[in-house]
Amino acid sequence: MREYRFKRGFKPTAERLEEMLNKHFGGFEFDGEYYLVKNFGAIEVLKLKLENKRLYAESKTKLTDDETALKTLKTYNRFLEELTGYTAKERQKLMKKEAEKED
Known part of the structure; x- marks a missing residue:
């Protein structure tokens, strides 16, 4: 499962x-x-589940055409940004930091 933090002010x-x-x-x-x-x-x-002020997400996808895949990804990213306050780019940086801490 992927773990997402919430930005200050995003409950x-x-x-x-x-x-x-x-x-x-x-x-x-x-x-x-x-x-x-x-x-x-x-x-x-x-x-999806909320636990310890974090969002945990796991997805299973299906094969589809490129246009549908792109629309789905954009919708998912907008959902996460509006919910957590972090853009896709910011979430990527946070995940890299977390991965470096684990090494």
Whole structure:
């Protein structure tokens, strides 16, 4: 699972997560501890959970045409940016820093 931090001022609450899921993906299911987005563009299943002020995400994708894949990726990145406050570029830098700490 990928781990995403929240920028100061962006609250990691279930209400905000649910609002963003509805806004960007048109809905979700809740299965115990996970929020699930199913069959959205190139996404077969997207599993999300909030824990310790972090977002954990795991996705399973399906093969699709390039245009659908690009639209899906853009939607996912907009969702993460609006939810966490970090752009795709900033998230990449944070992940690199975390990986360097582990080495």
